[in-house]
Amino acid sequence: MDDNAHMSDQVTEAFPPQEPGDAHQLLPQLVAHLREHRTKLRQEWASRIGDSHLLHAMTPQEMAAETTSVYDNYVEVLETGSVEALQHYARDLSERIIPRGVETHEVVGIVLLLRDVLARSLFEKYQQDFGLLNRVLDAYEPAANRIANTVAVSFVDERERVIRQQQDAIRELSTPVLPVRERLLVLPIIGVLDAERARQLTEQLLAGIRTHRAKVVVMDITGAPDVDESVANHLVQTVDASRLMGASVIITGLSPEIAQTLVTIGVDLSKMNTIGDLQGGLEEAERLLGYTVTRRDSSAG
Amino acid sequence: MTGPALVSILRQGSYLIASIHTALDDSQMIRFQQDLIEQIGRCRSRGVIIDVAALDVLDSFGSRTLSNIAEMARLRGATTVIVGIQPDVAFAMVALGMGTGSVYTALDLEEGLEYLDASTAAPTTSVP
Numbered sequence: 001m002d003d004n005a006h007m008s009d010q011v012t013e014a015f016p017p018q019e020p021g022d023a024h025q026l027l028p029q030l031v032a033h034l035r036e037h038r039t040k041l042r043q044e045w046a047s048r049i050g051d052s053h054l055l056h057a058m059t060p061q062e063m064a065a066e067t068t069s070v071y072d073n074y075v076e077v078l079e080t081g082s083v084e085a086l087q088h089y090a091r092d093l094s095e096r097i098i099p100r101g102v103e104t105h106e107v108v109g110i111v112l113l114l115r116d117v118l119a120r121s122l123f124e125k126y127q128q129d130f131g132l133l134n135r136v137l138d139a140y141e142p143a144a145n146r147i148a149n150t151v152a153v154s155f156v157d158e159r160e161r162v163i164r165q166q167q168d169a170i171r172e173l174s175t176p177v178l179p180v181r182e183r184l185l186v187l188p189i190i191g192v193l194d195a196e197r198a199r200q201l202t203e204q205l206l207a208g209i210r211t212h213r214a215k216v217v218v219m220d221i222t223g224a225p226d227v228d229e230s231v232a233n234h235l236v237q238t239v240d241a242s243r244l245m246g247a248s249v250i251i252t253g254l255s256p257e258i259a260q261t262l263v264t265i266g267v268d269l270s271k272m273n274t275i276g277d278l279q280g281g282l283e284e285a286e287r288l289l290g291y292t293v294t295r296r297d298s299s300a301g
Numbered sequence: 302m303t304g305p306a307l308v309s310i311l312r313q314g315s316y317l318i319a320s321i322h323t324a325l326d327d328s329q330m331i332r333f334q335q336d337l338i339e340q341i342g343r344c345r346s347r348g349v350i351i352d353v354a355a356l357d358v359l360d361s362f363g364s365r366t367l368s369n370i371a372e373m374a375r376l377r378g379a380t381t382v383i384v385g386i387q388p389d390v391a392f393a394m395v396a397l398g399m400g401t402g403s404v405y406t407a408l409d410l411e412e413g414l415e416y417l418d419a420s421t422a423a424p425t426t427s428v429p
Contacts, residue, residue, distance in 0.1 A: 203392075209408065210408065215412075237392065238392075238395075241392045241394070242391075244386045245386055245408055246384070246407035246408035
């Protein structure tokens with residue numbers, strides 16, 4: 001809700017409402033005109049959307065329904081001057097069309113097309129009286145700009161919300177700290193390690209060491225495609241910090257690329273305990289912790 | 302010194318357990334160092350545990366003093382373990398490049414005692 005208020009503030013600032021008086025009398029006239037020619041203008045708009053190859057993702061029926069309601073909303077905003085209802089509608093619409101792959105340029109494009117179609121019809125209606133036309137446009141343009149702005153901002157806001165939501169979801173899934181034996185944690189890292197993820201990994205690992213009273217941690221980076229210098233340094237720091245908390249870290253699954261990167265960029269790896277693969281790492285960890293794993297029956301398997 | 306004690310140094314068999322209760326300024330840290338080193342001799346301690354679990358910050362002077370204490374304690378014949386470093390503190394220390402040198406660190410008091418038992422010749426908590 002706060003967002004909404006903030007947004008409408010911005011919009012009003014960018015396009016201050018017209019002086020009362022002239023616009024007051026002209027806007028109702030204009031709205032009446034747009035209502036009267038609703039069907040014709042809407043169809044013209046829809047056909048221009050088609051011509052411009054926008055909104056491929058929608059069927060003609062959906063398009064007809066959406067264009068009608070966008071048109072009505074548009075005219076309503078011109079009439080009332082309040083973008084609040086439109087904001088809700090635009091957000092709602094964005095929520096529906098974003099999963100279907102509608103792009104920002106399409107949304108902005110169709111709103112601008114509608115603006116043009118309506119402006120064109122105003123030109124046509126008032127072409128005899130140039131002075132009146134000018135005043136009508138004075139009333140129409142700020143309102144139309146405000147609408148375009150509102151729709152675009154709502155769409156982008158909605159998209160950013162979806163992106164944030166997905167980021168959160170990925171973040172939660174990305175760094176599990178798994179206890180495999182008493183005092184032994186495994187930390188599989190899959191996917192690209194960026195600075196933010198590396199920071200979060202450190203946080204979770206250090207918290208995990210404390211919760212599980214871990215003495216040995218096996219960090220498996222088989223699934224990490226590459227690391228850059230800052231992330232590599234961060235990993236080294238994480239290993240050091242774990243040592244301060246009394247746990248030793250074994251790093252496994254360093255890919256040839258990462259190994260070359262690390263040596264080339266000169267990260268100090270002398271304190272890092274690395275072992276080829278996860279299996280070897282677990283065996284080493286068990287040795288450090290004093291476990292011996294033996295098969296009960298040597299003939300089995 | 303008035304008010305509640307900032308540190309406590311307790312004797313536990315042949316070990317000394319020093320707990321820092323609150324953030325110490327530089328002079329308090331030096332005072333702590335002197336007290337502890339002196340006590341090692343007086344109690345004929347073989348091991349020292351410094352518990353910093355109550356600290357949510359540890360500045361560079363603090364961590365340097367801790368590693369100095371460990372070195373001095375070694376010269377006086379005692380092994381030092383630092384225990385209870387909080388996750389945030391640990392990472393901040395590493396990020397600022399001020400580790401604890403070669404001092405052994407452990408998760409908590411229990412782990413620290415275990416390490417001392419294993420590394421000193423005369424264990425006290427578990428007599429064989």
